[in-house]
Amino acid sequence: MWIKICGIKRLEDAVAAYRFGADAIGFIFADSPRRVTPERAREISRCMPYGLSRVGVFVDSTPDEVRETAEYCGLDLVQLHGNEDEEYCESLGDGVIKALRVNEETDVLQAWGFGNRPLLLDGYCSGGNGAQKRYTCLLALLKPGREVIVAGGLDPGNVAKAVSTLRPWGVDVASGVELSPGVKDHALMYSFIERARKAEYEVNES
Template sequence: MRTRVKICGITNIEDAKAAISLGVDALGFIFAESPRKIEPDKARKIILNLPPIIGIVGVFVDEKEEIVKEIASHCGLNTLQFHGSETPEYCNLFPHKIIKAFRIKDEMSLKEIPHYQRWADAFLLDTYKKGIRGGTGRTFDWKLAIKSKKFGPIILSGGLRPDNVKDAILEVRPYGVDVGSGVESLPGKKDYRLLEEFITQVKEADYAAG
């Protein structure tokens, strides 16, 4: 199975088009506090200039329902990623595809995932770091990701880079991988060379996995 690729933290049209030209499946726009945060109007301008059949993911952290719905409609988001302590009931309030993110520290971090099986379409696993939700640049124990696959499609995140994504895919065999800081020259600005190498390594992993 081909590994899907999501590039997160898009802040400009140049990075978006570069990622799409390399064959990524989805782009992530962060509407929560982050060095890669983007304002809805700017995101909308970028999204309106993108080709069809690209996943447009909005990333939120414990945001009010009405604000999420307003931004989703304004920007034309087709998928919502919740990276906070949103409940299963909260996730069920939206008609969009839902990615629920979990910060993984140890095996206890997996215990909440089953509660979201009815409401989330995929689970994004990121590295736990106190006080930080996403963008840690650190990996976690991938054996925990393997254990979580029984709950549904897994998107592996946390410290992925061109030099480790192939190993990650071959070990975990996730539905998808998510990268932000691992392909940046500075926060919010993607490095085309790193992007290209990341995609190449994903394809090599898929080929090696058969």
């Protein structure tokens, strides 16, 4: 299972994520308390070993801006959280994750408009029962043959349940392992990754 620690702003947090067994770190280039400059992301990226994926998070940037930032920072993947359509995603080539915000009004068919590329479903812990049912339904429809990443409100206390019940391809966390926006709590990071891996093992053994 793919585990991403998002909202990285400090080198020590990126190093800890790698040491604890994360598969990817995320740099946010959109408006956010966790926003990082391309210069800082490049500096951190250059210090990290091969095998750890660097992911850039963008919201409605132009394709040229995404490409230039990805090249400058040495990104392996880009994650799109805005109104980008499939044509936009196609223009960037491979290595694109499209994020969809899931709530009670989310059109289940919307996800089918993005080919077979990886999808991040945001909003796992938000909304009421209707939103939760829509989230579970959408994930179940997409999972066969599709890389689906669960995100939104995950933390060490609920990641095992998310993995065991939803059985996603990946999980993504930011605020759930923080002391404050952009400052990671290393104990929480370790616990999150450990519990996710344990749940994955138990699912595979069942």
